[in-house]
Amino acid sequence: MSDVLRAPAETKYAEELDWLESIDDSPKPFSWRLSPKMVRLFILGSERADGLDREISQKWFGDRSFVERSIVTLASDRGLLLIGDPGTGKSWLAELLSAAISRNSTLVVQGTAGTTEDHIKYAWNVSMVIAKGQSRESMIPSPIMTAMETGAIGRFEELTRSTSDVQDALISILSEKYISVPELQGDGKETGDNIVFAKPGFSIIATANSRDRGVNDLSSALKRRFNFVRIPVVTNKKSEAEIVRFRTEELLRRHAIDLDVPPTLLDVLLQSFADLRASAAAAGSDDEKLESSLSTAEQIGVLEDAVLHSNFFGERTLTARALASSLVGSLARRDPEDLAIFNKYLHGVVEPRSKQEGGCWPEFLDGGRDTIATLS
Structure with missing residues (x-):
């Protein structure tokens, strides 16, 4: 993708990811493309002790324990919240994790004061709704809903900058692992057509700026649904x-x-x-x-x-x-x-x-x- 200003990690390192997947014989959780060991190796790079036939470049520079805890969290039922000062590599680590696990790091919601519940759930194609009515075909899934339907990793950048309504909607997704679509209820539609269930492998990586405390503090209910990994400023x-x-x-x-x-x-x-x-x-x-x-x-x-x-x-x-x-x-x-x-x-x-x-x-x-x- 030489004609793209910035290719996502799964495209930029596609050849490396393909090679790692071809030699990976370790157990993989859910629908993961790489095992936890290979995910760590992809992010932190290879060492001589790994005994590989080729060198894997280091892409994120930080404590190994932060990466390992992040991987373990994503293999569990809880979301991952990377928190730290600006410029500590939180978003880059989230992208690398998504690329290695799902081979798709582009399912991203950017948290701002203008982010609404529709941005993390779904919206409607107005012209299709007018022509054919509300249906699955006329629904526009959010990146988070797409991640749920495909069993992939969804990302939420700057979580604390979004309003409490958006954060509350995220609680339901992390807890119940499905999104209800009330507009599709009734009218003789099949049972379950109004619910989008998350497939195995779905999780959410959120980032938060530690300097944004007091902007939109996370509720205790939302905090319980995340494992926190604090990324410190690099001083070495x-x-x-x-x-x-x-x-x-x-x-x-x-x-x-x-x-x-x-x-x-x-x-x-x-x-x-x-x-x-x-x-x-x-x-x-x-x-x-x-x-x-x-x-x-x-x-x-x-x-x-x-x-x-x-x-x-x-x-x-x-x-x-x-x-x-x-x-x-x-x-x-x-x-x-x-x-x-x-x-x-x-x-x-x-x-x-x-x-x-x-x-x-x-x-x-x-x-x-x-x-x-x-x-x-």
Whole structure:
């Protein structure tokens, strides 16, 4: 699917999934395409001890126990709720799990204030209803209903951003494992034609932003129907470097860009985020913190911006100046608060470091100062 901007995981890694399925002789729950062991291997990558004839790439970087608990939950009768700060890879993990288990990660409902009960149950094709009346043929199933009918994994993004009515409707689906269609009752229709039952293998993976607490808190009844897996912010520099490098390589391939990312500049980016996180942790008020979440996803965005700018408008090589400009431009979302925080960081941390260590830091300092001067 080279003509698609972003292919789903089951398409992107189709050849790998086919190969894993062909050698998989372990027990599989329900209608799963891969066994739990193979699902874990697909997500976390292979090791020499696995004894495979080929290498399976690591696609999600995090603690093995989070992946294992997620897989075990999906093999049970309970839904899975991945909760954590923005940019911790919750949605990517949900996509990989759905791709490995069902070979379909596109059955997604996006939770917003405008999400209604119809988005998780069904709607009607008005023209068909007018012409032929309400029937199964004129019904438009939601992604969740489609997942139920096919025994697949349905996904619900940003669950806490949806209203209580939508959350209450989800309780019934998770508890009863069917959706009633009252419009099809009576009129001599066959018994059961007004109910859509979930097939074995159906489950729901929901994600929730831990910073959205208080927006639409989950009821205790809904919480009981989910197993919670909390995804922490990646703070290990080695793991974070692997994630950023993995995503950057994907970006370069997608854009067919032949541009090198020097390891020294990657270290500068990681250290800058570590400094800014430490500053945010020590801040006494929100005004002293950057509005950005400073997540790994933010780092990828900063590096992506710097790489593209260097490729299209620079000398086709990534520089410390371009990286600093991208950092300030991407993360300074409030004026003048965020610019003042960056200015303090450059003078208090980067300037002394550039004098002591040299390397890329002096150029990084100049690039940051110039960008702040431009934005001020």
